[in-house]
Amino acid sequence: MSYVIRAAKPGDLQSIYEMAKLTGGGFTNLPPDKKALRGKLERAEASFASTKDYPADELYLLVLEDRATGEVRGTCQIFGQVGQRWPFYSYRIGTDSKHSEQLERTFHAQILMLSNDLNGASEVGGLFLHPAARAGGLGLLLARSRYLFIARHRARFGDRILAELRGVIDEAGGSPFWDGVAGKFFGMSFQEADQFNAVHGNQFIADLMPKHPVYVAMLPETARSVIGVPHPSGRAAMRMLENEGFAFENYIDIFDGGPTMTARTDQVASIAGAQHIAVAGIADEGEDALIAAGRLADFRCCFGKVGAGGTIDAASADLLGVADGDEISWIGR
Incomplete structure (x- = not known):
């Protein structure tokens, strides 16, 4: 097999852009926007050249190349530490319990709370494999190469690591979760908000998102049913994360409601082993x-x-x- 993972270079822009157009939306870390992708490549080039030996706001962008043809057939990303450039927002699923003496009943209401709990963690993400290369375990090579990169540069990463899985997207490219929750406060569609976030960052969320808890029972069933549910194409990725030691600890993406998986960095199987x-x-x-x-x-x-x-x-x-x-x-x- 002639495939190798290597650091991305500015010359990979067109190949990465062509793959980004195949994602179908919802891939915040891989937007089909050349300017945004060029910015990522420039940021990655600076990160690879950095002499910092501690967790920082670095992006390491890797690609899968077929050395026999020179074609780039996959990509993945590693972030040294999230929450430095702008706050890292998640919804944390919690419970609000209330008791009535007169009714002699206790009520437990599930709530979504806007959270920055994961600020300071490292992140693995942006994994995409070209449809023409989805055989021979190349997805596993892409995914696990990130952990070997971390193991070889351990001081550059935090003690906690996260991975966001894309949530449920409907056939029209919309998000039932977005439509039921955040979309009501932003005046834009899911695709518009996702694209804006990918290009400009998520400070607009802090500006417009209400800070009070959202009661899940008050959401439409279409939104409730997809909370913490990965996109069908992400189920295999979720299993791979679980095999590495990641777990779902009630954090979800604020855009599409997809699950955020977390682990202790030194306990990730491919790092520890x-x-x-x-x-x-x-x-x-x-x-x-x-x-x-x-x-x-x-x-x-x-x-x-x-x-x-x-x-x-x-x-x-x-x-x-x-x-x-x-x-x-x-x-x-």
Whole structure:
């Protein structure tokens, strides 16, 4: 297999833009807007070049390249720390309990509370795989490469990590949750708000969103039924996150109501299980693995084989550009 994960470059703009147009909306981190995507690439280039060795407002943008053809067939993103550039908003699902002595009854009402609880966490997101490449486990390579990147640059990431899953979007590209909640306060459709957020950030939410709790029982059934529910195309991603140790802890996206998954960074399976060794030769036999090498802009990750003595297969060595003595990180496939 000739696919490798690498740091994105300014020249990848057109390929990423073409993939962004295929998402179907709701991908805040991958808007089909060239200006916004160019800004992301410039921000990522600065982040890869940064000498900071602590969590900061950095964006690391990776792409999946087919070295045999030069085509970019996927992308994913890692954020060093959310909530620095502007507050990171979520709805937290809570309960308001009230008791009536006269009725001798206690009532429990589910409420949505605007929250900044996740400020300071790192984030993995923006994962998209081109439809032509959805085979051979490439989605898994994209997803787990992010954790090997974090493992190789651990000081740049927080103690908590989150992943937002896209919520339910109807056939017209609208959001039942948005229509039932926030849309009433913003005077714009879900697609308009999602695009505005992707390009300009979410300060407008702080300006216009009411700060008082929203009682779920007062929402239309169309909105209630999708709270914390991932888009059908995101169910596999949710299972992968759960396999890594992420959990749904009652935080949802304020736009589409999709679930926000969280984990302790050092407890994510692919971070905790990453092994860091020096290459000890080339051998085409060994354990199936994801192998990463290089730092920051030189980061690479691919599928390969790792032998008991620290050997790796020739194809992986070529894709990663490593030789005897070079450090690699790997996890079992």
